[in-house]
Amino acid sequence: MTRPSPAVVAVTVLLMALAAAPLLAAATAQPFVLFLLTRLMILAIAATGLNLVLGIGGMPSFGHAALVGVGAYAAAIVALQTGGGAWTQTFWAVAAATLAAFAMGAISLRTRGIAFILVTLALGQMLFFFAAALEPLGGDDGINVPATFAGDAGFYYAVFALLAAATAATAWVRATPFGMALRGGAVNEDRIAAAGIDLPRVRLLAFAASGAVCGLAGALTTFHTAFVSPAAMGWSRSAELVAMVLVGGAGAVAGPLFGTAAFVALEELLSGYTTRWHLVFGPVLVIVVLAARGGIAGWIDGRTRD
């Protein structure tokens, strides 16, 4: 056994803090904190899904918020049309988002670089406008969905367990031959092909798996807010997810959690002062990406190595 890296220690501490938070919230009578932390964890699950494609696979997708949205809408449709419970909603959310991601990957993975960014962005926008056109589901305004969970601690812990599982799955996949091929492909596609590995197939599988995780995050969002709207699917939300992964540390196991925590913390702190808090988040993103290669996770690991 090798010693765990400082970033792994840090993410463990962060997860333990999240696990203890409901007790603290109950003691201090601050239920809003739980709502906020639940949102943070759901975002972190979505970012973990994106990390597989963007961080580990080196594929800069700007359409992932739409995949989260597909999951959110699928859960909402099941709840509204069939009155299906949480398991049924989650199943269809994951299935729909996986399928959407498979299609998005099959089209976008024919391209590279800027073209890949634009194709994922365009396909994401297509899904966004499709959702906005769903008049029975409120169109642009979105629609309320019957609450599946009444904001109880059980839901908080379910989200927590899923985040921990997604984080552990990232660590596991990174070290498998599949994950190694994905990582290698991000560095040098030709070399992976020359090793006899069918990289396009590996990437498509990763894209679909990433969609599944994002679909799960979408279902959780619907459970959490009892509301769906296309606003959460647009390209700027996709860009925020990309920013979370980059700030946290692209490809790092702990990256999505760090990045999302930083994003939500800044949002909370700054939105108290101004609605234009992105004005501050933008420069922070630039500084982190330029100064700390490997994001927060890379910074934590690098500091102690010297």
Place this chain on the structure above:
Amino acid sequence: MTEPVLSVRGMRRRFGGVVAVRDVDLDVRDGEVHAVIGANGSGKTTLLRMIFGEVQPDAGRVVLAGRDVSELPVPARVRAGIGRAYQISSNFRGMSTADNVAFGVRAGVGIATALLPGAAAARHAGERTLALLARVGLGKRADDLAEDLSHGEHRQLELAMALATGPRVLLLDEPFAGLGSAEALFVRDLIRGAGIAVLMVEHDLDAVFAIADRVTVLARGEVVASGDPAAVRADPAARESFGNGAAP
């Protein structure tokens, strides 16, 4: 005479108005080292890339052990038995040398194996990976990062990576580029000792004539001479194409 392992027929490729490779035929037999030489821009590397499938030819067939692989993409050609080492060491510098070699060892495994956890996957490919590293003289450097290797060691790693897929024919792009004489001697023995068909493109004529069983000379994309090294050395058309100074 035995059937060739690799048979190339009528290879042609045009880039814009320039014909880079014109109707090239060549054969590589089992255990034979076949060297392709020629001046810069003579089409050597383009020919190699077409055989491997990285560049699509305008015309021509590639037959590997009786099987036409002309339409296959690179990974499928690799699994069919063509291995390739690169001129510029472009291995994965942030990974260990063992991980670099393991890519090829594990290629073509099923999805179940591909999703084995890291430690189990390492066991799965470990023995063959370590044997390959030992064979190219990197047995003690399995856990070192590729970026810590010297230039010569990178060439050795290149060979191990190319051999990792278990090829029947090995394509080598200037395996001697930038090597000192001792390292060159080591790589020469490695290539000779590989015991499989080798098609190499090379600038270093001393190395070529020391190692090759058969030499093909390209000039402006065409074969101007081909045969055993002594015959090519004596061929006036071949001598002319080397230009001054570099004559064998």
